[in-house]
Amino acid sequence: MSVHFIPAFADNYIYVLESRAGIWVVDPGSADPVFSWLDQRQMKPTAILCTHHHPDHTGGVAALARHFAIPVYGANDRIPALTHPVHAGKLTIAAAELSVLEVPGHTRDHLAYVWSQSLFCGDTLFAAGCGRLFEGTPEMLFQSLQQLATLPAATRVYCAHEYTQNNLRFAALVDPENPVIQQRQMLVRQQRDAGEPSLPSSIGLECASNPFLRCHVPALIASAQQFDPDCDGSPLSVFTTLRCWKDQF
Ligand SMILES: [Zn+2]
Known part of the structure; x- marks a missing residue:
């Protein structure tokens, strides 16, 4: 399977998944860049997958x-032109079997798709960060991220925005002694200077450097309690404090 990036708007990525099972477009926020990308390659998509509305x-x-007269997969009819509502579990498209995960928090009905050791997680998990809370509670998003953190470490993470540099600045502030964050900042700067995406990340790298997956780590607990003395030091309380801090960062 190959994953192609189509940049859209200021910092979105639309993904095209090309395999023997077909050509799937994930989260097409805009049609024009997808039409021209497909046109140039004489390709016709066979399905659309949406993470959230x-x-x-x-x-x-x-x-x-x-x-293209193709099916649209997503949580519910908040997705335009939805033909196939899906829930947590296995999803078969053509000959391919994907896993669908329910990961509420950014929105209450956010989905993630796992296929071929690749995770398409929309606005739930970002490289070195996580999505904002628009509809869910901190606990929902915390649990969703915990669920993603249990995927195999080698799982490639394809999130939907290029936010990595800004997220790493925050990560370096709240987890200042973490060498993985410092190495990552150098690598991502090179990638972005060369005009390349900073993605995919991996679950292993996120567990080692993403503050929102490291709320049990003493350095993060200390930072959260410094920002908000009312933070009780539990992972959920640290997560809630960090999310609130990042909103103002
Ligand atoms: Zn969103």
């Missing part, structure tokens, strides 16, 4: 679905 992930769904 926000317009920067679904703005192109209806036009692509209509033009």
